[in-house]
Amino acid sequence: MKSLLFGNHDKQPMLGLGTWQxxxxxxxxxxxxxxxxxxxxxxxxxxxxxxKEVGKALQEAFSQxxxxxxxxxxxxxxxxxxxxxxxxxxxxxxxxxxxxLDYLDLYLMHWPVAIKAEKLFPDVGEDIWSPKxxxxxxxxxxxxxxxxxxxxxxxxxxxxSTKKIARLIEETDIVPEVNQVELHPYLQQPKLVDFCQQxxxxxxxxxxxxxxxxxxxxxxxxTEIASDYQSTPAQIILAWEMQRxxxxxxxxxxxxxxxxxxxxxxxxxxxGEMASIDxxxxxxxxxxxxxxxxxxxxYAQASAVWxx
Numbered sequence: 199m200k201s202l203l204f205g206n207h208d209k210q211p212m213l214g215l216g217t218w219q220x221x222x223x224x225x226x227x228x229x230x231x232x233x234x235x236x237x238x239x240x241x242x243x244x245x246x247x248x249x250k251e252v253g254k255a256l257q258e259a260f261s262q263x264x265x266x267x268x269x270x271x272x273x274x275x276x277x278x279x280x281x282x283x284x285x286x287x288x289x290x291x292x293x294x295x296x297x298x299l300d301y302l303d304l305y306l307m308h309w310p311v312a313i314k315a316e317k318l319f320p321d322v323g324e325d326i327w328s329p330k331x332x333x334x335x336x337x338x339x340x341x342x343x344x345x346x347x348x349x350x351x352x353x354x355x356x357x358x359s360t361k362k363i364a365r366l367i368e369e370t371d372i373v374p375e376v377n378q379v380e381l382h383p384y385l386q387q388p389k390l391v392d393f394c395q396q397x398x399x400x401x402x403x404x405x406x407x408x409x410x411x412x413x414x415x416x417x418x419x420x421t422e423i424a425s426d427y428q429s430t431p432a433q434i435i436l437a438w439e440m441q442r443x444x445x446x447x448x449x450x451x452x453x454x455x456x457x458x459x460x461x462x463x464x465x466x467x468x469x470g471e472m473a474s475i476d477x478x479x480x481x482x483x484x485x486x487x488x489x490x491x492x493x494x495x496x497y498a499q500a501s502a503v504w505x506x
Contacts, residue, residue: 199238200463202400202445204352204375208303210271212440213463214239215456216404216449222251224451229255232456233265241378241402241447243275243308244293245318253298272297273304273378273402275356276341281312281332286340290349305350306378307341310334310362311490311497323494334362335369342372352376354400359505360393367397378402381444383435384414386479395443403439406446407432409484419474427465436462438475 201209215237217225225248242249259265280289290305312332317325344350354376367373377394381387381403394401408414415431424431436459439446448459490497497503
């Protein structure tokens with residue numbers, strides 16, 4: 199398995215299993231099968247609502263000898279209602295308890311948005327804290343204390359723009375180790391990628407297949423390359439992303455797709471093929487920020503989240 203190398207020599211497998219929108223019932227049976235097939239990177243989040251079931255499945259895999267804890271890379275994410283300094287560690291402890299783990303390999307700030315602690319999702323704009331009320335730097339400093347405590351090996355961010363990462367670094371002098379963002383041939387974010395690479399920030403691509411958009415998977419450029427390699431369009435897209443240096447976390451609930459996605463690590467595309475896919479960028483986002491753009495919110499305009 200290809201991997202990303204961290205400063206302490208830890209290695210993050212470049213291809214993982216995303217658990218977003220996988221039901222608790224399904225993840226219990228799916229995860230052990232994924233581990234048997236060779237998956238070693240599992241991407242989780244408190245807000246996904248299935249971490250308890252992920253934890254049960256992991257314990258089952260450990261007890262059966264399918265895999266050991268130190269062979270795995272487990273990521274989770276801090277939800278937006280726990281951004282205050284005294285809320286971060288309790289939120290992490292709940293995630294660790296649900297996952298039945300002693301530590302995380304990676305903990306991410308899920309969004310650069312803070313909401314009131316009693317809310318899971320904001321109902322009105324006033325449920326969202328302004329950056330002055332709960333600065334991202336406050337949350338980020340608390341995130342880094344999780345590494346000092348030994349409960350996390352690495353920390354990073356998710357859905358952060360160049361501007362927001364730069365401000366974090368300026369205010370705390372601590373560089374995130376990872377930025378997890380939407381990234382696929384239709385949304386390549388070259389300026390953000392360049393900034394992260396310049397600062398040695400690894401990128402994990404979520405929705406790496408563009409939410410399995412048929413228009414993308416059936417694009418002639420993609421299908422022609424897939425035909426040449428006798429592969430699937432999904433494998434070509436995942437190979438393109440990993441070859442660009444990104445980790446990818448495609449979600450699937452189908453066993454045959456687990457195998458298909460894992461097979462993408464075997465392909466190496468030519469420079470011409472890479473350039474052909476590079477040319478497909480049209481800055482199209484599948485993930486919206488309507489959750490944060492409520493009237494009266496500090497992020498009433500999507501540009502306040504993405505800084506573009």
